[in-house]
Amino acid sequence: MVAGKRSRPGSAPAAGSAPDEVAGPGPGSTASGIVALHRSRMFDWxxxxxxxxxxxxxxxxxxxxxxxxxxxxxxxxxxVCIQTVVGPPLELTSLAWARDSVSSSTPWRTFAAFLDGTVAEVVWRQGAVAHSMDSYGGVVWALAASPASVVKPGSTGNIHILDAVTGREHLRITAAAVTSRPVTVWRLLSLSDGTLVSGDSDGAVQMWDGRFGTLLHRFTQHRADVLALAAMDDGTAVFAAGVDSQVAMFTRVGGVVHGGGRTSQPESWVYTHYKRPHTHDVRALALLALPDGDGGRGAVLLSGGVDAQLIAYPARTFLQEHPHRLCKCPQRPICQASAASAVGVKGAATPPPSRLIVAQHDLLDVWQLAAAAAPTAAAAEAFEGTPLELLAAPRHLARVRVKGTRIAAASLSPSGAFVAFTTPAGTRVCRLEAGAAGAGGGAAAVPPTLTRLKLAAAAAAPAVAIALTDTHLALAFRDGGLMSYNLSEGTVTARRSHVAPSPAAAAVLGAPSSPAPQPQEQQQQQQAWRSYCPAAAQLVTSPDGSSLAAIGGQGISLYRMPGLEPYGRMLRADGAFTAAAFSRDGRLLAATTSTCQLLVWEASSGGGGGGGTGGSDCNQLRWCLDNAEAISAAISRLPGAPTSVSFCPAPSRPGGGGGGDGAVPYRLVVNSPGGMVHFDLSRRVAETYVDKRKDDGAAADGSSRHRRRRGYLRPDQLPQPEDRPESRGGNGRVIRTVHPAVWVGHVGPEELLLLEKPWEEVLAALPPPLLTHRYGS
Known part of the structure; x- marks a missing residue:
């Protein structure tokens, strides 16, 4: 039985915190089926x-x-987002790709311009912004690679066409319709036939003849400034967006051809329609060309704005299909929690509460989670959502603010005693020493002190990823190397250099995407992301500190801690790895991919209890192979790619659900921005979400076998499988959340933490829209 609950804490939380909510029986429960689900909104996002x-x-x-x-x-x-890079603490103004004729591994390089007038290269494989230089011309508002001519807008309402080499002006176009007030041309776009498209502060989208500077057409569908433009590669359609948050489409219409090849009227432009998926100003538009192969949709229009949402539209079917939101949780903060069973002294009757770190931008907060009362015997018979009382409210323990930079990665030790984070300026480690507890451990307790540890110069260097155990710090550097650092002794325990693998996608990256690629070229394009992903983009350590997993573009590599001795083979998957976690004893390693797969290996580094041959190899669990279709079907019910995976600290009793010989007493939860899925590795996964219509949906003659009776719902109108009562007891149950689920993880054998926040609260913290619609006007 799985249940949830809501409750208010008995005492008011500390200043700056929000009440924690705890839910009754839920996923990942103990053998009795009871678990406390903490639903928290106290973090900043x-x-x-x-x-x-x-x-x-x-x-x-x-x-x-x-x-x-x-x-x-x-x-x-x-x-899926395959790489995140923290740049300088300045507003970014423009991005551009340029072709590199020398490098064979990454022929396409990315360059960025910032508000202070600097231009730098974004080195994705190193996770850094490097090779910065001053433009010596003020703010750079736009970048272009190898242009033959330059078209420059201005705040005076004029468009200047310049020679890219000499800088001499060839043509000047007056874009302002009136001269009584100033008009600013915000964006310019050049089509393949030489037509210029401009968007200005009057909300006008204008098409110009690039050779003579004559006005071809003027549209005033926008009610405010036009800030972004994009066009199809063949120039048949133009998209515009701006302050009024609408994305408008303009289509080129050909002339009418009569007998003898005569054309009664020339080509013209018409306004087609608009979409409004954004709530704030739209500041960026771009068109991504995709191959039209089997199942391909051709070009995809991308938009982004002040509401931080990335929206995708099928460009060819802009009017027929709805836009698609790429991520329900854009720019999720870095979150990690320590399990209560791992904190404190062995043999203690009541372990101290769990701790949580939340890091974003230049802030890192440390929280002490609320403590819930143990479920009583009567709670087993309660319905889902029965409240559990809180013994202690959540407390804000410490806050770290870095100056002049941003936090790229952060980690919390399993005991919650150490906090580490890395920035482009360096890596820091702090010890969290508990203060004197007050009566009952409530709000009267003395806040803990945060003491910064002095690291060696090698360990204080900037890193791409970091991970903590209770005794060591693991770092992944920009060159692909790894380091293990002893926190108590202040010395480097081991260091391992990276051996660069041969690039798999270098051949296809040398040329732009073709409309109809060959099967081999199409397969290489699907793997092109590996050339831009670091060798170790994420580090995961086992709770007992014996193993380390380095997740990169080529796969997952395993090492023994603290000596960094590699063991086993590199673990690979078809898609990108999105999350990974070790079991409590370090025996199992679970990882999720962008294709909604859950892969579990026996990855023990020792000889006892590990998988493979004496712990020298990693074998995938038979449970994954037997339930692969049902697992993918359950995870696919959640919107977005999986973002985290968490093992329950306490083992489960093997159930009688047909687990087979490969059944192991472990449970885990897979999280995505839209909810979570609970799996018991000792039971067979229920096939509730497997689409069976392909087996019995149609007869041999193509007609439907089942005729719908009058008064009955169609299959697509039935309740979703995860909403039906009979799915609550099955293995692999999907639980959707109303609000975006930022992070989900176990904080105890019977407790699960869900960090969620209504999107309305996130929008309330953003700057208000510059233009709002007044109903009735």
Missing amino acids: KPSAVVAIAPCPGAPLFAVGYESGSLELWDMLQL
């Missing part, structure tokens, strides 16, 4: 505005730049 989108000409990738200076690299085929 402030995404930045999207200011630039740049598609890669040679791969189905696109780069996104944010107002905070951070950048993301997305794979459109997998619909």
Whole structure:
């Protein structure tokens, strides 16, 4: 039985915190079926505005730049963010891709411009912004690679066409319709036939003849400034967006041809329609060309704005299909919690509460989670959602603010005693020493002190990823190397250099995407993201500190801690790994992929209890192979790619659900921005979400076998499987959340933490829209 609950704490939480909510029986429960689900909104989540989108000409990738200076690299085929880079603490103004004729591994390189006038390269494989230089011309508002001519807008309402080499002006176009007030041309676009498209502060979209500077057409569908433009590669359609948050489409219409080849009227432009998926100003538009192969949709229009949402539209069917939101939780904060069973002294009757870190931008907060009362015997018979009383309210323990930079990665030790984070300036580790407890451990307790540890110069260098155990710090550097650092002794325990693998996608990245690629070329384009992913983009340590998993573009590598001795083979998957976690004893390693797969290996580094041959190899569990279709079907019910996976600290009793010989007493929860899925590895996964219509949906003659009776619902009108009461007791139950689920993880054998926040609260913290619609006007 799975249940949930809501409750208010008995005492008011500390200043700056929000009440914690605890839910009754839920996923990942104990043998009695009871678990406390903590639903918390006390953390800060402030995404930045999207200011630039740049598609890669040679791969189905696109780069996104944010107002905070951070950048993301997305794979459109997998619909997942494969890399995040923290840039300088400046507003990013423009992005562009340039072809490198020298490098064979990454022929396409990304460049970014910032508000202070600097231009720098974004090195995705190193997770850094490097090679910065001053433009010596003020703020750089736009970048272009190898242009033959330059078209420059201005605040005087004029458009200047310049020679890219000499800088001489060839033509000047007056774009302002009136001279009584100033008009600013915000955006310009050049089509393949030489037509210029401009968007200005009057909300006008104008088409110009690029050779003579004559006005071809003027549209005033927008009610405010036009800030972004995009067009199809063949120039048949133009998209415009701006302050009024609508994305409008303008189509080129051909002339009417009569007998003898005469044309009664020339080509013209018409306004087609608009979409309004954004709530705030739209500041970026881009068109990503995708291959039209089997199942392909051709070009995809991408938009982003102040509401931090990335929206995708099928460009060819812009009017027929609805836009698609790429992520329900944009720019999720870094979250990690320590389980209560791992904190404190062995043999203690009541372990101290769990701790939680939340890091975003330049802030890192440390929280002490609320303590819930143990479920009583009567709670087993309660319905789902029965409240549990809180013994102690959540407390804000400490806050760290870094100056002049941003936090790229953060980690919390299993005991909650150490906190580490890395920035482009360096890596820091702090010890969290508990203060004197007050009566009952409530609000009267003395706040703990946060003491910064002095690290060696090698360990204090900037890192791509970090991970903590109770005794050591693991770091992954920009060159792909790994380091193990002893926190108590202050010395480097081991260091391992990275051996660069041969690039798999270098051949296809050299040329732009073709309309109809060959099967081999199409397969290489699907793997193009691996060339831009670091060797170790994420580090995961086992709770007992014996193993380390380095997750990168080529796969997952396993090492013994603290000596960093590699063991086993590299673990690979078809898609990108999105999350990974070790079991409490370090025996199992679970990982999720962008294709909604859950892969579990026996990854013990020792000889006892490990999988493989004496712990020298990693074998995938038979449970994954037997339930692969049902697992993927359950995870696919959640919107978005999986973002985290968490093992229950306490083992389960093997159930009689047909687990087979490979049944192991472990349970885990897979989280995505839309909810979570609970799996018991000792039971067979229920096939509730497997689509069986392909087996019995149609007869041999193509007609439907089942005729719908009058008064009965169609199959697509029936309640969703996860909403039906009979699915609550099955293994692999899907639980959807109303609000975005930022992070889900176990904080105890009988407790699960859900960090969620209504999107309305996130929007309330953003700047208000510059233009709002007044109903009745």
